[in-house]
Amino acid sequence: MITSKKICHFTSPHPRYDTRIFRKECSSLADQGYRVDLIVADGEAEESVDKIHIHGIKAPKNKLVRVFITPFRILRKAIQLNADLYHFHDPELIIIGLILRLKGKKVIYDIHEDLPRQLFVQKHKSKFKRKTMEFFLEKFENFGAKRFSALITATPHIGKRFRKLNDNTWVINNFPILNELAAQKEDYSSKKNEVCYVGGILRVRGIIEMVQALEFGDTKLNICGEFPNSGLKEETMELAGWNNVIDHGFSSREKVGEVMSRSLAGLVLFQAYPNHINSQPNKLFEYMSASLPVIMSNFEYWKEITDKYACGISVDPENPIEVAEAIKKIKNNPKEAKQMGENARKAVEEVYNWSIEKKKLLALYAKLLDE
Structure with missing residues (x-):
């Protein structure tokens, strides 16, 4: 036209x-x-x-x-x-x-x-x-x-x-754009012992709880995004779990795709503010498009997605121990986790693109x- x-x-x-x-x-x-x-x-x-x-x-x-x-x-x-x-x-x-x-x-x-x-x-x-x-x-x-x-x-x-x-x-x-972050065809078992968070880094988006969850295991967290101020970053770096953080800073789309392809799961742990509960964070669907299982806040609307498509685990976003248990479940059950990722990708191909x-x-x- x-x-x-x-x-x-x-x-x-x-x-x-x-x-x-x-x-x-x-x-x-x-x-x-x-x-x-x-x-x-x-x-x-x-x-x-x-x-x-x-x-x-x-x-x-x-x-x-x-x-x-x-x-x-x-x-x-x-x-x-x-x-x-x-x-x-x-x-x-x-x-x-x-x-x-x-x-x-x-x-x-x-x-x-x-x-x-x-x-x-x-x-x-x-x-x-x-x-x-x-x-x-x-x-x-x-x-x-x-x-x-x-x-x-x-x-x-x-x-x-x-x-x-x-x-x-x-x-x-x-x-998401359907094939922008599509995962490379590889054996799920070859992924690293890492999970990822992509996007703006804010307290209300669960950065403190994500890092605290790392204290209860040996999985590393890839962070692709910028802190809004030095105060929040310094506070986060003082947590014991920061030793398991890989801080990539602001990342290109190509870098984000590479990080997702090697990660076991994507995290989206928004806290329960009114504007979050009924939101549709882009990162949720980007993780799904990259065939990643999603560990997400247990908001009713989000939980409907995980229940319908069996593509992730819902957790209390303010409970680091619950987040840690979800990460361990993904890590210790690669066959189930791979199926979750495939279900997520299929949902994006059919609906969320x-x-x-x-x-x-x-x-x-x-x-x-x-x-």
Whole structure:
């Protein structure tokens, strides 16, 4: 398909090669023949990669600048590009989306997270503060959601909330690209005595419990990701289990694939915050796509996946001993673990993959641009 239609994606906090925005959505649209521009606030030079034209505007110095000044820098560039359809990814850009709507443009709001239930709201100890923030954030987001040409949500749970506000709401799950991290064909018994965690390293994503679990065995933990600050890293390094950590730091997709291929299992141990319980972490499905058994938090939705596909073990994410026992079970039962990994891969091939979600994305674009 060849088209003269121009598409503009824009984001303020995400990196230019973000997996969902760049590798999945923008790449799928460019492959379909659309002219795709991507605006990112990273201060880097303009470039064209895989038929996607990336525009780097000035990087914000702090969060206040990102929220109150960067959006208008993005708006200036977005207006210059004069696209047929705009697609943005962050709640702080709702105002910019509304301005573009007032200019007669078609605008999609891509909702990755349930904003009022996010950690920065839930961490407040005062119930009054939490409820007040939830109320105003939800009212603000709902006001914008009703006025956009379409909404995309990254999970069915978020989709339920927004379908009440906008009939043109589409759930486009953040499932993995099918063969990006596919495991090499090798004997499962040749894997190393290692497990892995891939992604942002946060206390609420279970880094402390993961490392504590290593104290109860001899299995090593590969970590592919960055600590948000030196304080958390220093605290984690003081744990006895750190001696069994292999810290790769920020890793390329190729490195992630290599680490997964040699690991016995993948860990995803989010703690029970409201925004986690109904989430669909990309790393969960990436582990599955790499034929890895998954040791995951025992949230009801996640547990439904392990029960249905027999692809992993559910544990209390705040209980390091339970995590350690799950690792030992995987290690000591290679035949069963291999079957779990094969079940996981099959589930991704049949259900949890980007090629299925891509069709929905292209159908939405065709609908909006034909109107």
